[in-house]
Amino acid sequence: MNIIDTKINGGFWKKRKELNKNTSLFAVMKSFEDTGRVKAMTGDNDPVKQRPHIFWESDLAKLMEGAFFSMQQEKDEDLEKKMDSIIDKIIANQEEDGYLNYFFSRHEPDNKFTNLRDRHELYCAGHLLESAIEHHKATGNSKFFDTMERYVDHIISKFGREEGKLRGYPGHQEIELALVKAYEHTNDKKFLNLATYFIDERGRHSKAEDHYYVKEKKKLMEKEGDIDVSKLPSNMRDFMAFDADFMGKTFRDLHYWQAHERPVDQKTAEGHSVRALYMFTAMADLARLNNDSKLLNACKILWRNIVDKRMYVHSGVGSAHIGERFTYDYDLPNDMAYAETCATIALIYFANRMSKMELNSEYGDIIENSLYNLLLASTSLDGEGFFYDNYLECVPGYLHSQGRRHGIRDKYHMCSCCPPNITRLFASMDMYIYNLYQDSLIVDQYISSEIDLMNKIQGIKINQTSDFPHKGYSKIEVIESKNNETTICFRVPAWDKNMKIKLNGSEIDYEVENGYAKIKKNWQKGDVIELSFDFSPRYVRTNPNVRYNVRRVCLFRGPILYCLEEKDNGKDLNKLILNTNNNFDEKDEKISSENIISLTANGFKFKDSKDLYLKDKPDITETSLKFIPYYCWSNRGENEMLVWVNEN
Numbered sequence: 001m002n003i004i005d006t007k008i009n010g011g012f013w014k015k016r017k018e019l020n021k022n023t024s025l026f027a028v029m030k031s032f033e034d035t036g037r038v039k040a041m042t043g044d045n046d047p048v049k050q051r052p053h054i055f056w057e058s059d060l061a062k063l064m065e066g067a068f069f070s071m072q073q074e075k076d077e078d079l080e081k082k083m084d085s086i087i088d089k090i091i092a093n094q095e096e097d098g099y100l101n102y103f104f105s106r107h108e109p110d111n112k113f114t115n116l117r118d119r120h121e122l123y124c125a126g127h128l129l130e131s132a133i134e135h136h137k138a139t140g141n142s143k144f145f146d147t148m149e150r151y152v153d154h155i156i157s158k159f160g161r162e163e164g165k166l167r168g169y170p171g172h173q174e175i176e177l178a179l180v181k182a183y184e185h186t187n188d189k190k191f192l193n194l195a196t197y198f199i200d201e202r203g204r205h206s207k208a209e210d211h212y213y214v215k216e217k218k219k220l221m222e223k224e225g226d227i228d229v230s231k232l233p234s235n236m237r238d239f240m241a242f243d244a245d246f247m248g249k250t251f252r253d254l255h256y257w258q259a260h261e262r263p264v265d266q267k268t269a270e271g272h273s274v275r276a277l278y279m280f281t282a283m284a285d286l287a288r289l290n291n292d293s294k295l296l297n298a299c300k301i302l303w304r305n306i307v308d309k310r311m312y313v314h315s316g317v318g319s320a321h322i323g324e325r326f327t328y329d330y331d332l333p334n335d336m337a338y339a340e341t342c343a344t345i346a347l348i349y350f351a352n353r354m355s356k357m358e359l360n361s362e363y364g365d366i367i368e369n370s371l372y373n374l375l376l377a378s379t380s381l382d383g384e385g386f387f388y389d390n391y392l393e394c395v396p397g398y399l400h401s402q403g404r405r406h407g408i409r410d411k412y413h414m415c416s417c418c419p420p421n422i423t424r425l426f427a428s429m430d431m432y433i434y435n436l437y438q439d440s441l442i443v444d445q446y447i448s449s450e451i452d453l454m455n456k457i458q459g460i461k462i463n464q465t466s467d468f469p470h471k472g473y474s475k476i477e478v479i480e481s482k483n484n485e486t487t488i489c490f491r492v493p494a495w496d497k498n499m500k501i502k503l504n505g506s507e508i509d510y511e512v513e514n515g516y517a518k519i520k521k522n523w524q525k526g527d528v529i530e531l532s533f534d535f536s537p538r539y540v541r542t543n544p545n546v547r548y549n550v551r552r553v554c555l556f557r558g559p560i561l562y563c564l565e566e567k568d569n570g571k572d573l574n575k576l577i578l579n580t581n582n583n584f585d586e587k588d589e590k591i592s593s594e595n596i597i598s599l600t601a602n603g604f605k606f607k608d609s610k611d612l613y614l615k616d617k618p619d620i621t622e623t624s625l626k627f628i629p630y631y632c633w634s635n636r637g638e639n640e641m642l643v644w645v646n647e648n
Contacts, residue, residue: 003072004137006430011448011466013429016376020426021070023383028063028419029082031412041089041102052103055120058174059416060086061127066424068134073430080139087135087144090128094147098154100128113158115220117171117213117257122198125151126175133178133185145185152182156194161201168212169198171257173275176282177349180289196286199279199295203254203262213259256323264298268305269326273318273338274417276326277346284353296357303354305329306347307366313540313554313643314377314561314630315370316390318343330545334393334644341378341387341418344370345425352432355444359437361515364444364491367432371445372469372559376631378409378422381592385409386419392563394634394641408638433464440487442516446474446531459484460523469560470597472496472533481523488523489516490531495538495556502530533558537584537599539647552644553580555599555627562599562627566639569626573642575606576625580647591632599627604648 008014032038037060040052067083070076094100101121104112113121129152132144155175159166170176179195182188205211254260255270258279269276280302287296309329311317316339320327324340348370355363378387387409391399394407413419434451435442441451441458446466453460459482466474476488492499492515501510501517504527510517519529535558542549555562555578564573584599607619625645633641 001431001434001436003069003428003431005453006433006449006451007073008430008433008447008449009463012469013447013449017426017429019383020066020379020423024379024419024426025063025066025070025423027384027411028416028423031416031419032060032063035412035416038086038089041086041093051107054103055124055172055417057102057124058120058127059420061124061131062417062420062424065127065131065134066420066427068131068138069424069427071138072134083135091143091147094150098150100125100147100151100154113166113168114223115171115216116168117216120170120172122155122170122175123172125155126170126178129175129178130181133181136185149182152179152191152194156190159194160197167201168216169202169259171213171275172272173198173258173279173282177278177285180282180285183289192286192289195282196290199263199282199286202279203259203265211254211259213254213257256325264294266298267301268329269302269310269317272323272325273343274324274340274346277317277343277350281346281349281353284350284357288353288357299350299354303350307362311347312337312339312374312392313542314339314373314390314392315344315347315366316340316374316392317347321389330543330547332542332546332548334548335391335395335398337389337391337393339374339390339392341375341390342421344374344378344390345421348375348425348432355435355442356437359440359442359489359514359516361491362494364435364442365494365515368445368493368559369561371429371432373561373630375422375425377633378418379426380409381594381632381635385411386413386422388413388415388418391641392643394639396638396640407634407641409634437489440489440518443476443488443490445491446533450479452480454480454482457484458486460486469558470595472535472558474531474533476529476531478523478525478527481525481527483522483524485520485522487518487520488529489513489518490529491515492517493533493559495559496533498534500532502528502532504528537562537586539580542644549644551647553578553647554643554645557597557599561630561643563630563633564625564627564640564642564645565633565636566641567636568598568628571640573640574646576623576642577604577606577620577646577648578625579603589628591628592635594632594635596629596632601625601627 008017037056040056064083067079071080093102093105095105101124129148132148136142136145159168176195176198179191183191208214256272258271258276263279263283280299283295284299286292287299306317310326312332316337318324318326318338318340319331319333321336321338324338348367351363351366374390377390396407399407433445433447433449435444439457446468448464448466450463460478461480462476463479464474464476492512501508510519537555537557539553540556541553544550579602582602584601587598589596589598603623603625604620605623607621609618630643
C-alpha cells in the first residue's frame with residue numbers, strides 16, 4: 001500500500017503520529033547531533049576522541065526515512081531543509097568508484113568488505129538506500145537516490161558468483177529489503193537480482209571450512225595476526241568474542257547470523273531476532289516477486305514457529321539478552337525478556353509482506369497487537385524516551401542486580417537502532433491500515449483514516465472513523481465511487497469472533513473467509529458500514545509449556561494488553577492473586593495527558609511471613625487489583641510492573 005493513498009486523519013493515532021513528528025523525531029535528532037552522529041557524516045568529528053560506530057549511518061538513515069514519510073503526506077519546508085543539508089553531506093562522502101561508507105572511508109579504508117559477518121557496511125547501505133527512495137518520493141529530487149544507485153552498482157561489481165567477485169552476504173540483513181524497494185521503485189531488475197543473490201547464497205556450504213564467514217574470518221586473522229581482544233576498539237570486542245568456538249569447530253554460532261543453512265531450508269527462527277526477521281521479510285518479498293513457491297513455504301514454516309512457539313503476548317520476539325536472539329520453543333521469560341523493539345518492527349514487516357500473498361487475518365492480528373502494545377509501550381507518553389528491550393515483569397532491584405536496563409525509558413541509547421526505527425514506523429503506519437488483495441480492498445486496522453483508490457481497479461474512496469482503542473466502534477463511509485462491483489473485506493479480530501456489521505443502518509449477516517468478513521456490492525457514494533466489537537475484559541493464558549506462566553493469566557480489553565503497576569497496587573506484585581470469577585469495574589482516567597480506561601477487580605494477596613520456607617499454604621487476604629494499559633507503564637517513575645498475574 002502506498003502511503004500517499006492513505007492518511008490517518010483523526011482519533012487516537014493522529015495524536016500519536018503528531019507526537020512522533022513534532023517531538024520524537026526531533027528528540028532523536030538532538031541525541032544524534034549531541035553524540036556526533038551527524039558530524040561524523042562530514043568528518044568534523046575527532047576520530048581519536050570519538051571513533052564513530054560501524055552502524056551510525058544506519059541510525060541517521062532510519063531517522064531521515066521517518067522524516068521523508070511525513071513529508072510525503074504533509075509538506076514541511078523546515079524539515080526538508082534540515083534533511084537536505086544532511087543529504088548533501090552524505091553525497092559528499094561518496095568515493096569515485098561509488099563506494100559510500102564514512103566509517104571505512106575515513107577510518108579503515110583498507111578493510112572495505114573484508115568482514116561482512118561483523119561489520120555493517122551492507123546493513124548501512126540498505127538503510128541509506130531505503131531513505132533515499134522515500135526522499136525521492138517525498139520531493140521528486142533524485143540526487144540522493146542517484147547517489148545510492150551508484151553505490152549499489154559498486155556493490156554489484158563486487159558481489160556475485162562470477163569470476164573474481166566475492167561470494168559473500170551481509171552479517172546483518174537489511175539491504176535485501178532495500179533492494180526490493182528499489183526494484184519496485186524503478187522496475188530495474190538489477191536491484192531484484194542482487195537481493196535474490198544475497199538470500200540464495202546465504203548458508204551455502206558442505207563443511208565448516210567451506211563456509212564464507214569461516215574463510216573470511218581466517219583471512220582477517222591472518223592479516224591482523226594474533227588478536228588481543230582487550231586491545232580492540234570497543235565496537236569490535238563483542239563481535240570477536242563470538243570467535244571462541246567458531247573457527248570450524250562448530251556450526252552453532254552460525255545460527256546467530258542465520259547462516260547455518262540456506263534460508264529456503266530453515267524451519268525454526270534462530271539467532272539474532274532482528275537479523276532473522278529482516279531476512280524472513282526479504283524472503284517473503286522475493287517469494288512474491290520471483291514466484292518462488294519453495295521460498296514461500298519456508299516463510300510459512302518460519303511464521304508458524306514464531307507465532308506458535310516463540311512470540312510474547314505483546315508481540316515481542318527474541319527472548320535472550322545475550323545475542324539478542326531467539327532461543328528455543330516456549331522459552332519466554334518475563335522479567336528477563338529481551339523483546340527488542342526493532343524485532344517487533346521487523347515482525348510487522350514480515351506480517352505485512354505475507355499479507356500481500358494470501359488472505360489471512362492472522363497477519364493483521366499480529367500487526368494490531370504489535371502496534372497497540374509493544375510499540376506503543378516502547379515510547380514514553382511525552383514522546384522523548386524509548387525502550388530498547390520490553391519486559392513483561394519489572395522489579396527494579398532485580399534488574400539493577402543483573403546489570404540490565406532499568407524500567408525507565410532512556411532518551412539516548414549507545415546502540416541507538418530502536419529510537420529512529422520507532423519514528424519511521426509510526427511515520428509510515430498509514431500503510432498498514434489497508435491492503436489490496438487481488439481486486440478486493442482489505443480493511444486490516446480500525447484506525448481513523450481515509451484511502452483513495454479512485455485511480456485503481458477498486459474505484460472507491462472511503463473514510464473511516466474509529467473509536468479504537470478505547471471503544472469498540474468503527475464507521476466507514478463511501479466518499480466517492482465509480483459504481484464498480486467491489487469486495488471490501490473487514491478483518492474479524494481473533495479476540496472477537498462475534499463482530500457485528502450494519503450496512504446503511506441495518507444489521508447484516510456476512511460471509512467469513514480466512515478471518516475476513518466479505519461484502520461485495522456495487523458501492524454508492526454515501527454508503528455507510530458500521531462495525532461494533534466486544535470490548536469486555538478477557539483473560540489470556542499461555543500454553544503450559546511456557547513454564548514461567550503456569551497458573552497465571554494476563555488481561556486484555558479489545559486490542560489493549562493490561563498490566564499491574566506498583567503505583568496503583570503497592571510493592572510485591574508477585575504476591576497478588578486475581579479472582580477470575582469476578583467482573584471488572586471500568587473507569588476513565590488520565591496518566592500524564594493520556595486518556596485511559598483502568599480496570600479494577602477483586603483478588604487476594606499473600607501475607608508476609610518471617611519464615612523463608614513454610615510447611616503450610618501461605619495465608620492470604622482480600623484486596624483489589626487495578627490494571628492499566630501496558631503501553632502506559634513506566635510513565636510515573638521507576639516502579640514494579642507485572643503482566644502475568646497469579647489466578648485463583
